[in-house]
Amino acid sequence: MQNNSSNRQKPRIAIIGGGVAGATAAVHLGEQGLDVVLMERGPSLVNGPPICHLHAGGNLYREISQQQCLDLLRQSVDTIRLYRHTVNKRPTVIATPITDPEHPQALLPRLEAVKQAYQAMVQQDACNAVLGAPDEYYQLYERADLERLRLSSQPQEPACMDDWLIPFAKHVDLDLIQYPVIAVQEYGWSVFRLAATAMLTLQQLPHCQLLTNSTLVDAQMRDGQWHLTYHDEDSQPHTLVVDYLVNACGYETGKLDDLTKNPQYRMAEFKAAYIAKWPGEDSLWPEVIFHGQRGTPQGMAQLTPYADGVFQLHGMTKAITLFDDGLTRSPLHSSQPILPDVLQMKLTNGWPDAVVEARTRHAIAHIGKFMPDYCRAYPDGKPLFGAQQIPGEDETLRAADVSFSGHNYARIEIVKGSSALEAARKLIAHWQLADHSTLASIEQQHPISLSHAADRVEQFAIELAQARGYPVELAKIIGC
The missing domain is CATH 3.50.50.60 (FAD/NAD(P)-binding domain)
Structure with a gap:
């Protein structure tokens, strides 16, 4: 010893x-x-657990409080300042399907509050301007705007929000989403x-x-x-x-x-994201979120872009990112939540190839409901996965x-x-x-x-x- x-x-x-x-x-x-x-x-x-973005302002979660959104904004700004070479500087597009019971307008008061908080942070310290200009923190797009962008060609180096929205406008079925579509300066994060x-x-x-x-x-x-x-x-x-x-x-x-x-006392939740390659697609994409009710077959769909046509996929359904009995709680005798054996096996021994293939295909199809050409994508690696603890x-x-x-x-x-x-x-x-x-x-x-x-x-x-x-x-x- x-x-x-x-x-x-x-x-x-x-x-x-x-x-x-x-x-x-x-x-x-x-x-x-x-x-x-x-x-x-x-x-x-x-x-x-899979990381793909900072959650600056908590924009992707409709269910969390506004105070949490403001806390996440402040924390994300500090994180970018510390880990300056870890972010992928592209916006996130939030689209609400026509089948969703919520309306995108419901997000606007919170977005405005986050924008004002970001403006105050930048006024206090110019080094906080790591999410772009505060006045451009978010932008709204009506259908006519996207129809116009659909006819454009994306420049080699996007210089504004419109440039980033061009591939979205070209590939999304515009009949299936509500308006406005919201583009936010929510950056990607490389684990x-x-x-x-x-x-x-x-x-x-x-x-x-x-x-x-x-x-x-x-x-x-x-x-x-x-x-x-x-x-x-x-x-x-x-x-x-x-x-x-x-x-x-x-x-x-x-x-x-x-x-x-x-x-x-705490909870733990097992989650996974999947990797797919979209052949022949060389546009510079924003991240794309199609909102949906968590845990239902219409759960949120998320397309996170990486280099050379590789994307990370989430789908907040139990066939994709979520799992049966994937959310567990501390038992009476212990502080450690116990995951089901089938999920614990994934953490310790990896995934069967057939399960990786099936769940990745489900994720591709989930995105493909809104972007038909994405159905040409194919699995391109093992999942990013893990269990996430939630105190309380x-x-x-x-x-x-x-x-x-x-x-x-x-x-x-x-x-x-x-x-x-x-x-x-x-x-x-x-x-x-x-x-x-x-x-x-x-x-x-x-x-x-x-x-x-x-x-x-x-x-x-x-x-x-x-x-x-x-x-x-x-x-x-x-x-x-």
Whole structure:
């Protein structure tokens, strides 16, 4: 057994779990000069539920509160400033089918509130203008506008919202949607470039130790410190003594809660997104959302563009993104929700090829109902999938960050990745870990994170995508 502890004046913080939450916490704490150990059981960081956009303003969710939308906007702006090479700068188009009981006009008051909040953020700090000009945050399109754009050719580099809407206008059956159609400056987010940025940063931070292929097996509080036991990739045991313990274990957060005797009620939901190639389609696409009632056969359809005709697909139906019994809750005796065996098998052993084929085909057909030519698309890789924890009892919760329990124990439970930086800030504030000025900008606080060149991040992201068995197109920079 090895003991990695030593007498230190600085407190030592262990973060268990290297997803978006754990990786971002390690980056933020490490940039403040704190002594951090990040433990991840996989070979690299940020492997988890599918990420495809920031949810700036929560525009895709009709069911969440306006306050959550404003929280997500603020968090997303900060996230872009920290992870500047991870976004794909293209808008999102929100269309409401004629079969949907809601009307697109119902979204406008919330969009206006988010636009005004973004305007205030930019007036306060010009560096917040990361979602384009506030006056152009969203734009409405009537049918006549789309009919006009249908006759246009998209320029090689789209320069305005109209340019981005051209492929949508050409391919969508305009008889099947209500008007206005809404285009919003909601950007895409590359999970692979996020992983690359975090790993490149942690490699350069002298006070950060990254333990990949490492699994925590025990955690005991003794004499005011956490004594951790973990196994490396060769199943060899090691010990680690730290002052603070951060649980960033994603959907398995409850297991560490149980181990440390810090109970917390939560839910977990298994979700998946699918990868398809649209042959011969070389337009620069916005993301496209066709609203629908969650969990019904008419659930929301989502088309997320990547490079070279590759798209990520969601469909909020139980034949596509959602699953029977996919939303579970903590039982009486444990903080850890238990997924059905068939879903747990997907997490541990992967997917049968026939299931991947069938669900991807369902997703293609779901988009094809509104865009007939998309039915020519074909499956192009394994799904992006994972289970997502939701603290508490509100399954519509989207803006969540951190909670504290026991002695020097915290759990970061984010539903959307853009909440991770806020959670990390709260760790420092609650535990008074650093004596730095809160007036320092994100850029001043994160010089290493912001030093990476875009092409270096992209190349490392491509390597991560290849290592994980995904199309490299998911890692490439798109948009302008």
